[in-house]
Amino acid sequence: MNIFSYQQASDAASAITLKKAGPTAKYLGGGTNLVDLMRETVEQPETLVDVTHLPGAIEQRADGGLLIGAAAKNTALAAHPVVRSDFPLLSRSILAGASAQIRNVATVGGNILQRTRCRYFYDNAARCNKRQPQVGCDAIEGFNRYHAILGASDACVATHPSDMCVALVALDAVVHLQGPAGTRSIPLSELHRLPGDRPEVETELQPDELITAIEIPPLSFARRSTYRKVRDRASYAFALISVAAAVDIDDAGIVRGVRLALGGVAHRPWRALKAEAKLMGQMASMESFRVAAETELADAVPLSENEFKMELARRTIVAVLDELKGENA
Template sequence: MNIFSYRQASDATSAVTLKKSGPATKYLGGGTNLVDLMRETVEKPETLVDVTHLPGEIDQRADGSLLIGAVAKNTALAAHPAIRSDFPLLSRSILAGASAQIRNVATVGGNILQRTRCRYFYDNAARCNKRQPQAGCDALEGFNRYHAILGASDSCIATHPSDMCVALVALGTVVHLQGSEGTRSMPLTELHRLPGNRPEVETELQPDELITAIEIPPLGFARRSTYRKVRDRASYAFALISVAAALDIDDAGIVRDVRLAFGGVAHKPWRAAKAEAALKGRVAGTEAFRAAAEAELADAVPLRENAFKIELAKRTIVAVLDELKGENA
């Protein structure tokens, strides 16, 4: 690990000021991803700015929305009564990720900004455009069972590793930011970038911007929601495919509204807008669910080792929606 200095921020303003002290300065939350990357010498910050003293409250508002401080711990989020009752897909997604020990220290902001777990990104002996721009991508012809089938490019086929972000994207979460130019907000769907020919640029954040909070808008039918993660082993494994879903069906059996998002398929948490559009106004049932899945996966591009993901994703979508239909009955 390289030598670095450590600074502690007392609030968001001081954190941004410290971040501007040099281009090789990084914000430090729980450190569950950044410290790993430092050990592997993928990240080599000269200064770490500890932001864990910033607000981490979980505030339930009268309209049913939630305002969550960026340094709230993942464990606290998963266990919060309002989240367990009103947004169960979020609680389940967090519990599906990592281990209890990691969830106890990992922060919401850090989870959102974690970097890919692609083995070639972590391996300094491998070619990786994300780690070293224009170096090439060894994953294209290498071990790519876990890699992207949507939104990838010839420069990068890595996937975003977060479970929590998949649920947050489905819920229409808004991210609050602070930087040297002031404060702003953006939908989480717009925060992460697809790789294109610049996979090293992973988000739309400005260099000194800090996530200060996230906001989950009210969504009554999210009480009937779930998260399903398909993986190679039962725990501490990244998703081959994951689905976050909420479904609202009227008394006639028609889909009034639906939220769908995928993990394990793309460089960013994938909001399934085509599938949502295909379902609204349709009679809820396996046939409609399958048609919606087909619509969303129509543009999927398989690699040598992950073609199975396309059918797996379709079947997982249908299974999850069938489950929620039963809960609506």
């Protein structure tokens, strides 16, 4: 049994101080991921620093953007009227991500920092470079149906499990951080690292840094957006493929704005920049959508059990873009 102490932080500064006091201390939000990992002895912190009492307000800015406190509950964010009207892809991604019970306790900051759900990462008897560096990766030759086809390496083929993060990446979200050296901001698209030869280093966070807020800049055509998640069963399950998209099409049928991100395909939420570039200035059609999808997936490398993700991703991208084309009509 892992013995640990529990401390409750009153603000960001006290949270950072408490965490610095213990070399293996962890910040605790809703605990929907961390507590699971502690049960499996994957995580064994000596101290848990509760940050759920930090700011969790959801504020609309004068320019139409949003500022979301990291302690905001997933339920509150999904149900917020501005999110539902102006950023529907975000609301839909959260609702697709977990049961109501989990959404009621999970925090936005914790959702961003949840770790992979790879079965080999959770299994202490398996080889996993993320859990124990340089021992090998059993997923590469094992059960890898859910694993990455983009951005993976010989050291790790795990995927990032968050649905919410896929929508946030599509929306150019920015993460605000506070740590011992002060405050800084980083685009969410740059927060999570690809595995390379150091899969155990998952983010660009500095030691003891804490997510304090997430900012979503204004995006006028985000009202015409959606999130589609393809999974093995209709009940709550992790994505085989997911697509977050927003499209702006002019009266002549030309794409003049697009945001596209994928889930279930990579070690981090995957911004489909190649597909976006291919679509800009093109006629919105099934053919242009197909070409954009194929362009994004050109560098994909499937594993022994997930080659189907190539075609599934292509079809899902095309279907989502075609759906939004109808909404733009």
